[in-house]
Amino acid sequence: MILTTLSSENKSKIALKRDEAIFKSYFIKNYKVYEKYAFGILNDRFLAEDVASEIIWKIWHLGEDLMHVANVEQYILKSIKNKCLNMMRVRKPIFVENQDLLDYADNSLNPEKLMIESQAVARIQQAISELPEKTKQAFLLVKEEKMTYKEAAESMNISPKTVDRHIQNAVKKLFNFLKS
């Protein structure tokens, strides 16, 4: 579960051009992370769904004002937290099924970590776009298409050894970019 950062280009498309498709894709990609985050505070599936969806929709309803939000993910996480805490104040304690908890027992859901990871992914994606064409292709086939080296080799019409070299190269470059 990694948050996808909303690029500033897409942010202005949502805020100014009112592009619903981009908003929808952002919503779908990230909903589950936000929902889990809300659940971590509320321990209630239905309330978590309400809070998460309501806050993400807020991004849409902000309209042009969204442009003033410097970090959308941080803003959403903070809003979810506030909303959850407000709810807890008025709510009676509830009984939670064990089984429900297991599903959400993900201790990686602290906002700081979520932010760092999502920024790392955004950086990696930028680095991927700068890889040499063949290296990028081999890396994406293995990472995104879940191909084995052999399958990737067949699809690119090169030897598995070469794929291995491309992957090693990609890993090294991406890691160094991330570190820098």
Next chain:
Amino acid sequence: MSNTEEHYLFLINKLLHGDITKAESEELMRLSEGDIVRLSFIKYLTSSVDTSDLLEAEIVYEKTKPNDLIQEETIIPAPSKIINSSRLYKIASIAAAIVIVAFSSIYYFYYVSESANDDWQYISTNRGERKFLTLKDGTEVWLNNESELKVLKGYGEEHRRMELKGEGYFSVAKNPKLPLLIHTKDTEVKVIGTVFNLSAYPESGATTTSLIEGKVSLKIEGGNHTKEIIMNPGDQVRISKANIEKNAADLSLKELILKEAVSYTKADVKDDKVSDMLWVDNKLVFNNLTLSEIAVKLGRWYNKEIIIQKDELRDLSFSGTFQEKECTQVLDILKKTNLKINYQLKNDTIYIH
């Protein structure tokens, strides 16, 4: 680069290669402990998108979507699902064997291959389903709901013969040497190169041919003699077993046709398109049809069982063009005509009363 980092990258490569051992992956975690960059990198590489999560998110999205957005959407007409034929053509020329391109859940593109062993090849559609196919000679066929097209082996080379049950819209590639012959239950349509719609559902008892472009000759097999009718663009010929008369375009023809229980009308042309063939554009058209005829059409289109419970409703007639996603939306519109129609939905069956 430090030694541990080199080892870290070595293990990362093994992880991607898929041959990392348990001990090695433990070591990898140990090497990354407390290092947010290394941890993030591993998390990125091992993360995968869970489609069930995406589906759940989409459901929540649609559920929580504000009403003003939903209204905006319904004003914009649904985009036509049929794709540009010249593009299809290009794909067809690349395809070696059977290529099936699904560009929506209901439209398919077929390329009839030579490899099939049967003498006849079958392409059929179920209720609620429509298909688009391009035959070897470039002829394009849209097959409406619950229809079946049989193509004889050797199509496009030695002959162009096929049989149709149901409804199809044909755009025939020109080939003067090989006329296209389509056999239905009681007619044979001979075509050289043209666009037309042919409806021959077995239960309707009639075969309707609407011609849009070019020339078509119809051969009617009526008992011990056959008649041939030449059709011109805009003509519609309905051949039925019952004696049905419609506005005959030509008086002399009318007499001849009546004997054969054939009715010959000018087709209803709208924007250069015959309303009979609007289904190709994802539109459902009723042209002065009775409710019982509409029930059959709707049932086929949406794959629903429709039962009319009051007999006096059967003969009410309606005209209209619909592009609704749900069968009930069409019925809601019919309800608004102030005729006393009501319906009830139980499972997949709709009762009209």
